[in-house]
Every structure is written in C-alpha cells, then in structure tokens.
Amino acid sequence: MSGAVRVGVLDYGAANMVSITKALAAVGADVTAVAEPAGLTTVDAIVVPGVGAAGSAMDHLRERGLLQPLTEWVRDGRPCLGICLGYQILFDASAEGEVDTLGLLPGRTEMLVDAPTLPHIGWNSVNAVRAHPLFEGISDGSYFYFVHSYAPVPADDRLVVARTTHGRPFASAVAEGNVYGLQFHPEKSSHAGLQLLANYASLAAAGAA
Amino acid sequence: MLARRVIPCLDVDKGRVVKGTKFVNLTDEGDPAELAERYAREGADEIVFLDITAAHERRGTMLEVVRRAASRAFVPLTVGGGVRSVEEMRDVLRSGADKVSFNTAAVATPELLTACAARFGSQAVVCAIDARRLPLGDDGVQKWEVVTHGGRRATDLDVVAWAQRVVELGAGELLVTSMDRDGTHSGFDTELLAAIATRVRVPVIASGGAAGPDDFVAAVRDGKVDAVLAASIFHRRLHSIASVKQAMALAGLPVRPIEEGLA
Numbered sequence: 275m276s277g278a279v280r281v282g283v284l285d286y287g288a289a290n291m292v293s294i295t296k297a298l299a300a301v302g303a304d305v306t307a308v309a310e311p312a313g314l315t316t317v318d319a320i321v322v323p324g325v326g327a328a329g330s331a332m333d334h335l336r337e338r339g340l341l342q343p344l345t346e347w348v349r350d351g352r353p354c355l356g357i358c359l360g361y362q363i364l365f366d367a368s369a370e371g372e373v374d375t376l377g378l379l380p381g382r383t384e385m386l387v388d389a390p391t392l393p394h395i396g397w398n399s400v401n402a403v404r405a406h407p408l409f410e411g412i413s414d415g416s417y418f419y420f421v422h423s424y425a426p427v428p429a430d431d432r433l434v435v436a437r438t439t440h441g442r443p444f445a446s447a448v449a450e451g452n453v454y455g456l457q458f459h460p461e462k463s464s465h466a467g468l469q470l471l472a473n474y475a476s477l478a479a480a481g482a483a
Numbered sequence: 484m485l486a487r488r489v490i491p492c493l494d495v496d497k498g499r500v501v502k503g504t505k506f507v508n509l510t511d512e513g514d515p516a517e518l519a520e521r522y523a524r525e526g527a528d529e530i531v532f533l534d535i536t537a538a539h540e541r542r543g544t545m546l547e548v549v550r551r552a553a554s555r556a557f558v559p560l561t562v563g564g565g566v567r568s569v570e571e572m573r574d575v576l577r578s579g580a581d582k583v584s585f586n587t588a589a590v591a592t593p594e595l596l597t598a599c600a601a602r603f604g605s606q607a608v609v610c611a612i613d614a615r616r617l618p619l620g621d622d623g624v625q626k627w628e629v630v631t632h633g634g635r636r637a638t639d640l641d642v643v644a645w646a647q648r649v650v651e652l653g654a655g656e657l658l659v660t661s662m663d664r665d666g667t668h669s670g671f672d673t674e675l676l677a678a679i680a681t682r683v684r685v686p687v688i689a690s691g692g693a694a695g696p697d698d699f700v701a702a703v704r705d706g707k708v709d710a711v712l713a714a715s716i717f718h719r720r721l722h723s724i725a726s727v728k729q730a731m732a733l734a735g736l737p738v739r740p741i742e743e744g745l746a
Contacts, residue, residue: 290553290576290577290579290580290581292550292553292554292577292578292579293553293557293579296553296554296555296557296579297557300557325604326604391684391685391686393604393605393606393655394485395606395655395656395686396485396486396488396686396709397485397486397488397528397739398484398485398486399484417486417739417740419558419559421581421606439484440485461557462557462558462559462581463557463558464523464526464557464558467557468557
C-alpha cells in the first residue's frame with residue numbers, strides 16, 4: 275500500500291459529517307464520504323457515524339441501497355468502526371423502535387438501565403476490560419464525550435473492550451475481528467478521541483497492507 | 484461519573500470574537516476558530532459561540548465560523564444567537580455544531596424549542612436565560628426576572644417558572660446568566676443558580692461573573708450546576724482552564740483531566 279489509508283465515512287443523512295471527516299483528516303487519513311455502494315470500492319476502511327434513531331438510520335441505508343453492500347463489504351473482513359448510533363446498528367436489533375439492525379455483531383441495543391439522567395450527555399470515563407490496539411497510548415479511565423440514551427448489550431461478553439458507568443455499567447467500546455464499535459464520539463473527545471481515531475487508521479492500514 | 488464541565492464562551496460579532504461589560508463596550512479579541520482550537524487544546528470541555536451580530540449584518544458568517552471551528556476544535560460546540568427556525572438550526576448543526584442555544588427567540592416563540600427538540604433531540608436544544616435580581620419581596624423570598632435583548636428588555640417572567648417551562652417544552656440544557664454579575668468579575672450568583680438547578684432535571688450551565696477558579700468551585704458546589712462558562716478571564720489569560728480544573732479537582736469535584744497528545 276502507498277500513501278495514507280483511505281477511510282470512507284458513510285454518508286446516509288444521519289450525522290454531522292464535518293467533525294468526523296475533519297478529525298480523521300487531522301490524524302492523517304485520506305477521507306472520503308461514501309454515499310452509495312460504488313464508494314465502498316475506493317476505500318480501505320469504513321466509519322459508520324450516526325445521530326438519531328435506529329429505525330430512521332436503517333431506512334436511510336435501505337433507501338440509498340447501502341444495506342446489503344455494506345454488510346457484505348464488512349463480512350469480507352474489511353475494517354469497520356461504528357460510532358454512537360453507528361455502533362448500535364452493528365448489532366442484531368434495537369429496542370429503540372423495535373427494529374432489526376445490521377447483524378454484524380451479536381446482541382441487542384437496549385435503553386440504559388438505572389441512568390440518573392437520560393440522555394446520558396457529557397464527558398465520562400471509559401474503563402478498559404481488556405487491552406486492545408484501539409486504545410494504544412490512551413490512559414485507562416480517560417474521559418470521552420457521550421450523547422445517547424441506548425447502548426448495545428453484546429450477546430458475548432468477550433466482545434467488550436471497555437465499559438462506562440451511567441447508572442449501571444454498559445459496553446462503551448467493543449471489538450471483534452475487523453469490526454469495532456464506540457458508544458462515545460471520538461471526533462468530539464479532544465486528544466483521547468483523536469488518538470483513538472489514529473489507532474483505528476493504523477489498524478486499517480495494517481489490514482489493507 | 485460525568486465530569487463537571489468548564490466552558491469558554493466566545494461572543495462573536497461579524498465573525499470576530501469580542502467582549503464587553505454588561506453587553507456593551509465591545510473590544511476585538513481575535514479569530515473564533517483559532518481561539519476555539521486553543522481552548523480545546525488547553526482542556527476546554529466544550530465551546531460556546533454567542534453570535535451577537537446585528538440581524539441586518541448577518542450573511543452566513545456564523546456558519547462559516549462554525550465550519551472552521553469544527554474543523555480544528557474536536558470538542559462539542561454550541562452556537563447561540565440569531566437562530567429562529569428549525570431550518571436555521573439544521574444549517575448550524577450541519578456546519579459542525581452539536582447544540583443550538585435559544586434566548587430571545589425562546590421568549591418570543593416558545594414553541595420553537597418544541598419543534599427543534601422534536602427534530603434534533605432535546606440534547607441539541609439549549610435555552611439561555613438572562614436573569615436580573617428583583618428587589619426582595621415582602622415575603623422575604625428572592626426572585627429574579629427574565630430579561631432579553633442583552634438585558635435591555637424586561638419580560639415579567641419569573642426565572643424559576645420560566646426555567647421549568649422551557650424544560651417541559653423541550654430544552655435539554657439551560658445556560659443561566661446573571662445580568663447583575665456579567666462582566667463584573669464579582670463571582671457567580673450562586674443563589675440564582677441553585678434556585679434553578681434544584682428545580683429542573685436537565686444540566687444547568689452557570690454564566691456571568693467569573694473572576695477566578697474559586698468562583699467555578701462555588702458555582703458547582705453551592706450553585707449545584709453541571710457546567711461553568713466564562714469568557715474574558717480566559718481570553719485575557721487571567722486564568723487558564725488548567726488552573727480552574729485544578730481548583731475544582733482539589734475541591735473534590737469530578738473533572739476531565741487535561742491530557743497531552745495530539746492537537
């Protein structure tokens with residue numbers, strides 16, 4: 275491979291594209307927006323951003339003909355990072371609107387349990403369950419920025435990389451093979467967030483090499 | 484546990500950062516995107532831009548400011564001032580902002596908060612409340628009145644009742660400014676803050692009057708707020724975000740430590 279790793283940000287009308295695009299560019303990735311299936315052929319890795327509700331996110335993906343192509347592209351072993359709602363829809367289904375989601379990871383998205391406030395908004399600490407290259411160079415317990423009311427409950431605890439507590443602990447970061455998910459917004463999480471995106475770009479580059 | 488936030492505020496007039504006392508005597512203090520980046524690097528948990536440009540002089544300058552800031556400052560950004568419709572809020576969010584703050588527009592058309600919360604979620608809707616102390620009533624109860632137009636216009640609205648109403652309407656956060664203290668460096672009106680913060684379930688941001696780190700501690704401890712906002716003490720480098728956070732941490736308040744690393 276030559277040059278910067280090519281990261282596609284999935285543009286399906288469900289996210290603030292400016293911040294994630296600029297944050298990836300700031301850590302040296304060659305970033306493009308992927309709004310149609312053909313875009314998947316020009317990138318080494320994908321980021322699925324997202325704000326909003328699971329149902330409308332799935333509708334947007336379907337309308338743009340991205341549902342099947344994206345799923346196949348990721349199942350072929352290429353790196354995929356889901357952020358916030360983009361993390362939640364990687365799982366089988368969501369309690370938010372009782373919808374089926376992408377099914378790339380086993381488990382269901384549920385509303386946060388015993389949360390003192392909903393949505394959970396603000397900087398909260400992310401505590402490692404196991405070491406993972408995604409968190410290379412980031413101190414355990416670092417604060418990241420969250421905005422959400424739901425979070426995935428992985429069917430297999432071995433997926434969980436880190437947990438965060440708001441009421442009860444929930445899985446704030448997961449990884450399985452080439453599929454990664456973060457409940458917080460690295461693009462809004464200052465130094466720690468940029469370090470994490472840089473780590474993802476490195477993992478993607480290693481995968482594409 | 485959620486960290487208590489320290490938020491520098493940038494008053495922006497025609498694309499430049501300005502600061503005055505009690506909303507007058509404005510002086511130019513720099514480029515908003517550049518300052519936002521500096522603050523993010525120095526540990527700001529969030530940045531608020533208040534657009535004070537007169538309506539007839541606005542031509543999308545604020546959208547350009549937000550776009551430039553969002554390209555360099557990787558922390559949550561809030562924009563206040565001049566947003567009067569769902570469409571205008573959409574444009575601000577698309578430019579890279581995370582929240583929009585409503586003030587005079589919320590008093591004029593409270594339904595706007597509901598419409599924006601329905602479309603973008605209440606987490607993106609902040610209601611700014613400018614409060615002025617009223618003379619102590621015969622019952623000995625301290626009350627405050629909501630004022631608008633930078634403090635020039637009274638509304639007859641009771642601050643606490645208004646705070647509760649805007650939360651019901653859809654505001655997900657309140658930015659409370661004491662017009663008696665703003666720009667005076669005499670400390671936050673913690674009585675005002677606690678009167679609101681103990682009666683609503685959404686986060687409250689304190690604004691108006693910060694002189695030093697101890698005032699931030701008092702706003703959180705006595706005013707019961709989740710976040711503290713200040714402008715000139717940071718712009719003029721009288722105090723750093725680090726020194727404020729250090730004081731808060733020493734007082735036992737949860738804060739996000741300032742990290743070294745990538746810009």
